[in-house]
Amino acid sequence: NAGVTQTPKFQVLKTGQSMTLQCAQDMNHNSMYWYRQDPGMGLRLIYYSASEGTTDKGEVPNGYNVSRLNKREFSLRLESAAPSQTSVYFCAVGWNTEAFFGQGTRLTVV
Amino acid sequence: AQSVAQPEDQVNVAEGNPLTVKCTYSVSGNPYLFWYVQYPNRGLQFLLKYITGDNLVKGSYGFEAEFNKSQTSFHLKKPSALVSDSALYFCAVRDWGSGDKLTFGTGTRLAVRP
Numbered sequence: 001n002a003g004v005t006q007t008p009k010f011q012v013l014k015t016g017q018s019m020t021l022q023c024a025q026d027m028n029h030n031s032m033y034w035y036r037q038d039p040g041m042g043l044r045l046i047y048y049s050a051s052e053g054t055t056d057k058g059e060v061p062n063g064y065n066v067s068r069l070n071k072r073e074f075s076l077r078l079e080s081a082a083p084s085q086t087s088v089y090f091c092a093v094g095w096n097t098e099a100f101f102g103q104g105t106r107l108t109v110v
Numbered sequence: 111a112q113s114v115a116q117p118e119d120q121v122n123v124a125e126g127n128p129l130t131v132k133c134t135y136s137v138s139g140n141p142y143l144f145w146y147v148q149y150p151n152r153g154l155q156f157l158l159k160y161i162t163g164d165n166l167v168k169g170s171y172g173f174e175a176e177f178n179k180s181q182t183s184f185h186l187k188k189p190s191a192l193v194s195d196s197a198l199y200f201c202a203v204r205d206w207g208s209g210d211k212l213t214f215g216t217g218t219r220l221a222v223r224p
Contacts, residue, residue, distance in 0.1 A: 042216035101153035
């Protein structure tokens with residue numbers, strides 16, 4: 001039982017490159033979230049998905065896209081990475097109770 | 111829109127003393143409230159939650175929190191701090207009426223000195 005699994009754990013991108021962050025859960029929760037964590041800013045919601053096939057914007061969606069193809073997986077895509085997207089990204093799952101977090105992806109855009 | 115405020119960037123306390131980490135919230139409906147802890151280079155771990163019922167909730171590692179509706183607060187407390195409690199603490203809120211968004215505060219770093 002892995003809970004919430006994020007891949008990759010670390011990534012360095014050049015400005016303008018694209019990449020997809022993957023998140024998979026085996027907890028059978030409907031809701032999934034993508035957050036970014038920056039010093040002094042706490043966790044800011046990028047996108048969330050209340051159920052399979054639905055997605056909604058959070059506080060800071062610009063520059064990102066998401067895909068919820070099935071109940072288990074929720075991916076975050078950066079189409080053209082910018083230095084401002086250097087951050088630690090967390091995926092979380094939950095429904096009406098506590099959210100469970102992955103271990104994070106540390107992304108650096110140079 | 112829902113929001114959470116953690117007014118202290120850092121809280122310093124001596125081991126063995128009581129600790130309080132403050133949190134206030136704003137929602138349009140009834141809140142679900144949460145506390146999470148983050149250790150260095152780790153994800154967030156759930157500590158405790160308030161959904162309904164008793165205003166004093168108890169959670170992991172001896173932590174507790176008191177829900178105060180009139181003051182819209184949900185402060186985290188522990189009677190006797192340990193050095194191992196040193197970490198980053200986040201308060202979060204979900205509004206019953208606003209769908210499924212979970213909003214976090216900016217975090218409070220707790221430093222417990224021996």
